[in-house]
Amino acid sequence: MKRNEVLKTVVILQAVCMIALAGFVMAKAWPLPSANGNVRDTEEQDDGAVAVVGNQVISKDRLTEELIEQYGDAVLRQLMIRQAIELEAEASGLAVAQEEANDELKRSAEGYENEEQFFDVMKEQLGMSRQQVMEDIRYRLLLQKIAVKDIPVSDEEVRQYIEDHPERFGEKRQYHLLWIVTATRAQAENILSRLESGEDFSELAGTYSIDEFTSQSGGDLGLVDADDPFYDEAVLSAASGMAIAEIAGPIELEEGYAVIELAGTRSTAALTGERLLELARKELALERAKPQQELEDELLSRYDAAIMK
Incomplete structure (x- = not known):
C-alpha cells in the first residue's frame, strides 16, 4: 500500500467531523444557493427551506437533524475533550511554547514541498484555515504533555533509546518524485517513449496514469523518504541513482508498472544536543503512556463531563 493512500485515508477520516461541524454552522448561519444559482436568505422564508428538489423541499431543521444524527456525537465529544484538555493543562501548569508548535508544524509538513503547500492541502481537503491547523497542533501537543507528565x-533510558533508533534522529534524504502508473509494461514503454520525445509529464499522468490519488496532480508524489517502507523498494532504488529531471522506467510494481521522474531532492540534518535528548525522551514516554482514548475518557470523567440532552 502506497504512503499517499494511507495519508489520504487518514485525511478522509479526520475530515468527517470537521466537514460535519462546518455544515452544521453553515446550515445555521449562512444563506444557501437556490437551484438557479441565486442566494436565498433562509431567515426570510417562513418554512425555513434550504433546498428544493422537484416539488420536495428540504428544510433547515431537517438538514440540522441529519447532521446531528450522523456526526453530532463525534463532534460534541471532540469539543468536550478540548475543553477538558484546557482545564487539565491549566491545573497542571502546562502550556505550548511557540517554538514547540513551530517544530511540530515542521514534522507535520514533512512529505510536502514546504509549509505553505501543507497549509494549502489542509485548506483544500479539510477546510481548515492556517489558524485552525495551528490550534489543532496546540491541542495535540497539550494532550501529549498531559499524557507523559507523570511518566x-x-x-x-534516553541514551539507549537513541542508540536503538538511529533512523528516527539521523540525517534524512528525501526524493521529490513524479510517477505515471500503467497496467502493462507495453503501456509504460509507450509513455517513456513519448516523454523522451518531449511530451509533458504532468499531462501524460493526468491522461494515462491509473493511480487515482496522483493522476490529477500530474503524478506528483511529493517528498518521499529514501527509506520509506510504504513505497516500492524498486522505485526508491531507482531514484537514488537518478539526476534531477531524469526519467526512468518501466519499474514493476504490485499494481502495474511505473515511469518516474526525479523532480528534486532534499536532505535534513541529524538532530543533536538538547533537542535530540528532549525529542527522544518525549517519544519514549509517549510509548509508555496510556492509549489516547483511555486518557481522553479519564479527562472527561475528571471534569464531570456530561451530555445535556
Missing part, C-alpha cells in the same frame, strides 16, 4: 524516563 519518569531516566537519562540512561
Whole structure:
C-alpha cells in the first residue's frame, strides 16, 4: 500500500467531523444557493427551506437533524475533550511554547514541498484555515504533555533509546518524485517513449496514469523518504541513482508498472544536543503512556463531563 493512500485515508477520516461541524454552522448561519444559482436568505422564508428538489423541499431543521444524527456525537465529544484538555493543562501548569508548535508544524509538513503547500492541502481537503491547523497542533501537543507528565524516563533510558533508533534522529534524504502508473509494461514503454520525445509529464499522468490519488496532480508524489517502507523498494532504488529531471522506467510494481521522474531532492540534518535528548525522551514516554482514548475518557470523567440532552 502506497504512503499517499494511507495519508489520504487518514485525511478522509479526520475530515468527517470537521466537514460535519462546518455544515452544521453553515446550515445555521449562512444563506444557501437556490437551484438557479441565486442566494436565498433562509431567515426570510417562513418554512425555513434550504433546498428544493422537484416539488420536495428540504428544510433547515431537517438538514440540522441529519447532521446531528450522523456526526453530532463525534463532534460534541471532540469539543468536550478540548475543553477538558484546557482545564487539565491549566491545573497542571502546562502550556505550548511557540517554538514547540513551530517544530511540530515542521514534522507535520514533512512529505510536502514546504509549509505553505501543507497549509494549502489542509485548506483544500479539510477546510481548515492556517489558524485552525495551528490550534489543532496546540491541542495535540497539550494532550501529549498531559499524557507523559507523570511518566519518569531516566537519562540512561534516553541514551539507549537513541542508540536503538538511529533512523528516527539521523540525517534524512528525501526524493521529490513524479510517477505515471500503467497496467502493462507495453503501456509504460509507450509513455517513456513519448516523454523522451518531449511530451509533458504532468499531462501524460493526468491522461494515462491509473493511480487515482496522483493522476490529477500530474503524478506528483511529493517528498518521499529514501527509506520509506510504504513505497516500492524498486522505485526508491531507482531514484537514488537518478539526476534531477531524469526519467526512468518501466519499474514493476504490485499494481502495474511505473515511469518516474526525479523532480528534486532534499536532505535534513541529524538532530543533536538538547533537542535530540528532549525529542527522544518525549517519544519514549509517549510509548509508555496510556492509549489516547483511555486518557481522553479519564479527562472527561475528571471534569464531570456530561451530555445535556
